[in-house]
Amino acid sequence: MSGDLGLWSVLLAVIGGAIRVSTPFLFVSLGETITERSGRINLGLEGTLVFGAMSAYAVAVMTDSPWAGVAAAGLAGGVFGLLHGYVCKFPGVNDVAIGIALMLFGSGLAFFLGKPFIQPSAPPLPAIPFGFWSGVPQVEAALRVNVLFLAGAALALVLWWGFRNTKAGLILRVVGDSADAARAMGYDVDRVRLYATAAGGVLAGIGGAYLSLYYPGSWNEGVSSGQGLMAVALVIFARWNPLACFGAALLFGGAGALGPALQSVGVTQGYYLFYAAPYVLTLILLIATSSPDRALAGAPGELGVSK
Numbered sequence: 082m083s084g085d086l087g088l089w090s091v092l093l094a095v096i097g098g099a100i101r102v103s104t105p106f107l108f109v110s111l112g113e114t115i116t117e118r119s120g121r122i123n124l125g126l127e128g129t130l131v132f133g134a135m136s137a138y139a140v141a142v143m144t145d146s147p148w149a150g151v152a153a154a155g156l157a158g159g160v161f162g163l164l165h166g167y168v169c170k171f172p173g174v175n176d177v178a179i180g181i182a183l184m185l186f187g188s189g190l191a192f193f194l195g196k197p198f199i200q201p202s203a204p205p206l207p208a209i210p211f212g213f214w215s216g217v218p219q220v221e222a223a224l225r226v227n228v229l230f231l232a233g234a235a236l237a238l239v240l241w242w243g244f245r246n247t248k249a250g251l252i253l254r255v256v257g258d259s260a261d262a263a264r265a266m267g268y269d270v271d272r273v274r275l276y277a278t279a280a281g282g283v284l285a286g287i288g289g290a291y292l293s294l295y296y297p298g299s300w301n302e303g304v305s306s307g308q309g310l311m312a313v314a315l316v317i318f319a320r321w322n323p324l325a326c327f328g329a330a331l332l333f334g335g336a337g338a339l340g341p342a343l344q345s346v347g348v349t350q351g352y353y354l355f356y357a358a359p360y361v362l363t364l365i366l367l368i369a370t371s372s373p374d375r376a377l378a379g380a381p382g383e384l385g386v387s388k
Contacts, residue, residue, distance in 0.1 A: 090219055097223030098338020099331050100230055101296045105130065105288040105305075107233040107330035109312035111240060112284030114321055116162075118244065119277035120257040120270075120383025121169060124180030126285040127309030128187025129161045133289025135195035138300035141203035141293075150203065151229075151290040158286020159279050161187055166278035170271040184309070192302050199301060206295040229291050233327070236284075240323035253277060257381030285309065311363045318366045320379035336362045 109126050116123045133154035141150030165183055169176050209231070212224030244250040256263040256273045263270050292308075293300045315333060319325035340356035 093219040093223045094341065095335050095338050097219075097225070098341060099335035100223075100226055101334070102337040103330040103334025104227065104230045104233055104291045104296070105308050106312050106315055106333045107230070107237070107327060108284045108288030108291070109309050110315045110319065110326040110330060111233065111236060111323055112158075112281035112288075113313055113316045114240070114281075114319070114323055114326055115253070115284070116274075116278050116281035117316060117321060117384060118253050118257045118381055119274045120260065120381050121166070121274050121278055122176050122180065122313075122384060123162070123165055123278055123281055124177055124310070124313060125161065125165055125183030125187065126180075126281065126312065127305060127307065128184035128191075129158045129282050129285040130289040130292070130309040131305045132161065132187040132191040133158050133286030134293040134304050135191040135198070135289075135300055136286070137290030138203050138293040139195065139198045142198055142201045145204055147204050147206045147290075147294045150294055151206070151287055154286040154290035155283045156286070158282040158284070158289070160282070161286070162279035162282020163275065165282070166275035169278070170275065195300055195302075203294060203300070205298055206291070208295070227291065227295050229287065229295070233330075237323040237327040244323070254381070257383050260383055307360070311359060314363045314367050317380075318369075321381065322379070333359055333362060 109130055113123060113126060136157040137147075137150035137154035139150075140153035141147050144150070161183060165179055168174060168179050206227055206229060208225045208227045210221065210225050212221035215221055215224075244254060252263070252268055252273060255266065256268060256270050260270045263273070288308075289305070292304050297304065311333065315326065315329045319329045336358035337356075339358050340354075
């Protein structure tokens with residue numbers, strides 16, 4: 082009987098943890114999906130995520146409003162996206178190199194500007210207690226869902242529909258599949274990619290706000306743990322499909338929640354190895370999608386073009 086209760090507790094902890102941990106993956110992957118659908122890759126979203134986390138926390142501390150922090154994080158992410166998009170429009174500039182440079186710049190700037198905000202406490206983002214009907218603490222904790230997770234789930238559905246059924250989605254796909262065809266149709270390829278990269282930056286910044294204002298709910302230099310880079314692998318695994326990004330984010334979130342779930346039921350030996358599960362999963366997915374035949378399936382055609 083106790084074994085069944087332990088298994089049930091672990092399952093609930095993983096479910097609740099998947100919801101909590103997946104939210105930054107979800108926002109960053111949706112942002113990168115928009116960017117890559119335009120034919121551009123942005124590896125700088127790790128720096129955007131970290132800078133967004135710092136910006137959100139700092140503004141929330143100063144204004145006593147977590148939503149002001151989210152707005153500041155989105156704005157900061159948009160600025161990073163615009164910078165990336167503007168620089169990449171010049172001939173001979175490599176998207177990947179600029180992304181890595183902005184990743185280092187964003188992380189370093191966040192660490193420098195964020196030092197005064199390590200100690201102060203910021204107001205957290207609200208969560209909806211969907212488990213109010215239960216008297217079991219594990220159920221209540223598992224079903225306590227942050228508002229940003231629900232917003233990210235809705236956004237995944239909107240983007241999935243929008244890519245297929247709106248003029249903006251069609252333009253984005255045409256630009257991402259063939260820049261020459263887009264120019265022949267009269268579209269400004271550089272402008273479309275600039276807006277797409279900026280939108281991706283906004284979402285990555287909001288993902289950072291979730292990290293510092295809800296889970297783990299603090300600002301420090303290790304708040305991201307590489308989630309921005311892992312989200313790029315998630316996009317490839319999801320085949321540039323927003324709904325698949327939602328499912329893959331939950332998968333990554335569940336992997337990240339496994340270690341804490343085992344610790345919560347008293348597993349004291351070896352549980353820390355499961356903290357590496359998201360990184361192992363990323364490596365497995367990269368290997369599984371490294372085949373030339375599979376890696377390009379569903380990929381925007383312009384992603385393979387050297388600029």
